[in-house]
Amino acid sequence: MTTMIDPPKADGFRISQLLYDTRYRAITIQVIAVIAFAMIAVFLLVNVNRNLASLGKEIDFGFLSNPSNYDIQQVLVDYSSQSSNLRAAYVGLLNTLFVAFLGCILATLIGVTAGVLRLSKNWLVAKIMTVYVETFRNIPVVIWIIATMAVLSEALPQPRAFRGENPDASMWLWDSVAVTGRGTYIPRPEWGAGSIFVVITFLLSLVAIWAFGRWSKRRFEATGQILPNVWIKLAIFAVPTLLVFFILGRPIALVSPALKGFNFQGGIQLSNSFLALWLALSVYTGSFIAEIVRSGILAISKGQSEAAFALGMRPSRTMNLVILPQALRVIIPPLISQFLNLTKNSSLALAVGYQDLRATLGGTTMNNTGRELECMLLMMMIYLVVSLLISSGMNVYNKSMKLKER
Amino acid sequence: MKKSVFMGTLAAAGLVATGAMAQDAGSSTLAAVKDHGALKCGVNPGTPGFAAPDASGVWKGFDVDLCRAVAAAIFGDPEKVEYTPLTSAVRFTALSSGEVDMLARNTTWTFSRDVDLKAEFTGVNYYDGQGFMIPKDLGVSSAKELEGATVCIETGTTTELNLADYFRTNGMDYEPVPVESFTEAQNQFLAGACDVYTTDASALAASRASFENPSDYVVLPEIISKEPLGPLVRHGDSEWGDVVRWTLNAMVSAEELGVTSENATEMAAGTDNPEINRLLGVEGELGAMLGLPNEWAFNVITMVGNYGETFEANIGESTPVGLARGLNALWTEGGLIYSPPFR
Numbered sequence: 086m087t088t089m090i091d092p093p094k095a096d097g098f099r100i101s102q103l104l105y106d107t108r109y110r111a112i113t114i115q116v117i118a119v120i121a122f123a124m125i126a127v128f129l130l131v132n133v134n135r136n137l138a139s140l141g142k143e144i145d146f147g148f149l150s151n152p153s154n155y156d157i158q159q160v161l162v163d164y165s166s167q168s169s170n171l172r173a174a175y176v177g178l179l180n181t182l183f184v185a186f187l188g189c190i191l192a193t194l195i196g197v198t199a200g201v202l203r204l205s206k207n208w209l210v211a212k213i214m215t216v217y218v219e220t221f222r223n224i225p226v227v228i229w230i231i232a233t234m235a236v237l238s239e240a241l242p243q244p245r246a247f248r249g250e251n252p253d254a255s256m257w258l259w260d261s262v263a264v265t266g267r268g269t270y271i272p273r274p275e276w277g278a279g280s281i282f283v284v285i286t287f288l289l290s291l292v293a294i295w296a297f298g299r300w301s302k303r304r305f306e307a308t309g310q311i312l313p314n315v316w317i318k319l320a321i322f323a324v325p326t327l328l329v330f331f332i333l334g335r336p337i338a339l340v341s342p343a344l345k346g347f348n349f350q351g352g353i354q355l356s357n358s359f360l361a362l363w364l365a366l367s368v369y370t371g372s373f374i375a376e377i378v379r380s381g382i383l384a385i386s387k388g389q390s391e392a393a394f395a396l397g398m399r400p401s402r403t404m405n406l407v408i409l410p411q412a413l414r415v416i417i418p419p420l421i422s423q424f425l426n427l428t429k430n431s432s433l434a435l436a437v438g439y440q441d442l443r444a445t446l447g448g449t450t451m452n453n454t455g456r457e458l459e460c461m462l463l464m465m466m467i468y469l470v471v472s473l474l475i476s477s478g479m480n481v482y483n484k485s486m487k488l489k490e491r
Numbered sequence: 492m493k494k495s496v497f498m499g500t501l502a503a504a505g506l507v508a509t510g511a512m513a514q515d516a517g518s519s520t521l522a523a524v525k526d527h528g529a530l531k532c533g534v535n536p537g538t539p540g541f542a543a544p545d546a547s548g549v550w551k552g553f554d555v556d557l558c559r560a561v562a563a564a565i566f567g568d569p570e571k572v573e574y575t576p577l578t579s580a581v582r583f584t585a586l587s588s589g590e591v592d593m594l595a596r597n598t599t600w601t602f603s604r605d606v607d608l609k610a611e612f613t614g615v616n617y618y619d620g621q622g623f624m625i626p627k628d629l630g631v632s633s634a635k636e637l638e639g640a641t642v643c644i645e646t647g648t649t650t651e652l653n654l655a656d657y658f659r660t661n662g663m664d665y666e667p668v669p670v671e672s673f674t675e676a677q678n679q680f681l682a683g684a685c686d687v688y689t690t691d692a693s694a695l696a697a698s699r700a701s702f703e704n705p706s707d708y709v710v711l712p713e714i715i716s717k718e719p720l721g722p723l724v725r726h727g728d729s730e731w732g733d734v735v736r737w738t739l740n741a742m743v744s745a746e747e748l749g750v751t752s753e754n755a756t757e758m759a760a761g762t763d764n765p766e767i768n769r770l771l772g773v774e775g776e777l778g779a780m781l782g783l784p785n786e787w788a789f790n791v792i793t794m795v796g797n798y799g800e801t802f803e804a805n806i807g808e809s810t811p812v813g814l815a816r817g818l819n820a821l822w823t824e825g826g827l828i829y830s831p832p833f834r
């Protein structure tokens with residue numbers, strides 16, 4: 086320990102000082118770490134290059150523009166087996182984003198509900214939520230995905246069960262929804278002439294709702310009067326759109342799926358692979374979000390709710406106006422990482438044959454072209470970019486929710 | 492000071508890397524296999540008749556016999572094989588990364604696999620084609636009536652590509668249900684999650700044979716592609732390719748020449764047919780040229796059997812799979828099976 090207080094020797098620098106002199110030691114360790122890292126990186130790169138060269142495969146991304154030659158089950162944009170591998174990867178990416186986006190929404194709904202209910206004073210409700218959280222987060226998500234898929238495809242009737250005079254199965258909701266072992270078919274909107282006006286009116290009402298909210302809040306702050314906000318907002322939401330819809334003679338029609346040939350045709354198909362992945366990911370991630378929400382709420386000191394009650398606030402208002410706004414600050418950062426987890430876990434789509442980015446670019450394309458390294462690098466890059474975008478978007482929201490110090 | 496440390500380590504890194512390089516150069520697969528003491532063979536995870544573990548966990552099948560034959564040729568012991576079950580999607584990666592020494596796994600010989608994927612096909616052990624299977628009660632009698640059907644396909648196969656081409660050129664729509672393995676495909680198909688199951692006709696037959704009620708399912712008459720299935724090795728090691736190629740040829744030649752597992756020992760005493768003598772190592776040094784013991788082919792034939800014998804034992808008409816020789820009869824009997832001469 087004497088080195089700590091030793092004044093630097095006047096007679097110059099000795100090698101041993103690199104190790105024993107605290108002024109240099111930190112730098113020495115860092116230099117060694119950097120060098121070790123560089124060595125490993127160089128070694129890996131040299132190795133990869135050498136192995137690729139000995140296989141006769143140089144890195145080459147040319148395959149991306151060749152026709153993919155395979156079909157994809159769920160396509161959100163134009164695609165055929167004549168489209169390029171790049172297009173197939175894009176279709177896969179959209180499928181990834183589609184299930185991830187819907188998954189994040191559903192997981193949040195489930196998680197917030199379960200998290201709040203787990204704190205319920207009702208013993209049964211609280212226990213049920215505890216059981217939900219503990220079973221789901223302690224079993225690997227891939228097992229949930231496969232199990233959901235198995236239930237959907239084995240337990241539900243196949244399209245052919247809907248056929249005949251006395252079919253074994255029938256459609257739901259006035260014959261508009263078919264739930265089958267291949268997927269769920271829902272009605273598809275058919276956009277007639279003039280439907281654009283209905284859509285515009287609807288969008289304008291959304292803006293109006295927002296404007297009304299601000300106005301009524303300012304009014305409340307100025308006068309202290311509370312309007313029946315919910316009802317007014319509901320009215321703005323529905324009335325103008327419905328009016329325009331009927332005045333224009335119902336331009337938007339719903340086409341129900343109907344059994345034609347081998348399958349239901351005419352509606353929108355939500356394939357079972359999508360449903361299984363979506364539901365399993367949402368329910369699984371929801372169990373983590375429930376815990377985050379619960380701990381966020383518990384983090385708010387009891388004094389806050391007691392103060393609110395003392396002011397005569399009802400429990401629901403206390404929750405909405407006092408507890409949740411403060412709890413959100415604790416909840417959002419870990420919520421971001423759950424969204425990222427869900428997005429990355431969506432690559433388990435493989436297990437049920439949902440064709441996401443992993444199954445197209447990192448699956449069939451990689452297999453047909455033999456370009457493992459290129460496909461993997463591209464895929465890692467894409468997932469990285471998607472994750473960074475999600476977390477930066479959520480960070481913006483987080484900033485806006487932060488305690489504003491004035 | 493820091494700079495020289497840095498340079499020193501860079502130099503060391505360079506040494507490590509070149510050291511690793513030197514170690515790998517000139518490695519031969521045959522030597523590596525002999526060193527390892529067993530052949531690492533990539534097989535199908537479970538298609539009855541072609542490759543599947545039996546009740547006691549021993550791998551059995553037509554493709555498995557090819558692995559056993561190569562092991563018999565090298566070691567004189569057909570049991571010296573380590574099997575790696577590979578799905579369609581991972582087989583080429585497993586081969587090119589060196590996880591297996593050869594693939595004997597109903598893999599179709601195509602241009603791009605041979606040239607672009609850097610695999611080397613060493614022959615064809617089964618001439619196949621893609622077919623369709625469908626439940627009888629759907630009342631379909633031709634593949635042309637499959638408009639709008641839901642089709643189960645395994646990803647990473649030629650099947651997937653042929654299917655896309657077939658439906659597109661016939662102007663029909665279909666809904667693909669991609670699956671990862673043979674078992675999953677069968678489960679989905681039996682559960683009715685797809686109307687049609689399509690793959691190589693041989694595998695369809697094998698799969699249908701394993702169903703509880705095979706007669707509830709029909710295989711449609713159309714064969715929509717050529718699927719020459721055969722063993723393959725990594726590109727770039729021709730000596731090793733020769734070992735696998737000529738092991739298969741030895742099995743075919745044995746059938747052509749009437750050498751069977753039963754009469755081979757007797758014939759090895761010497762016959763008046765010089766080709767049989769060369770094949771069985773009685774005459775010449777063919778084994779040594781391959782880097783194998785001279786009785787390599789004799790071992791293959793006595794321990795595994797000739798081509799016809801393994802065909803009949805695993806997938807022939809007396810087995811549950813029940814395939815006729817058809818295209819896979821010897822060329823002298825109207826088939827395509829033919830071996831270059833042993834001389």
Ligand SMILES: N[C@@H](CCC(=O)N[C@@H](CS)C(=O)NCC(=O)O)C(=O)O
Binds near residue numbers: 690
């Ligand atoms: N011959 C085709 C298809 C070969 C193939 O993978 N067939 C499937 C269907 S029989 C299979 O063997 N699957 C076994 C498995 O993955 O479990 C090819 O080489 O691409």
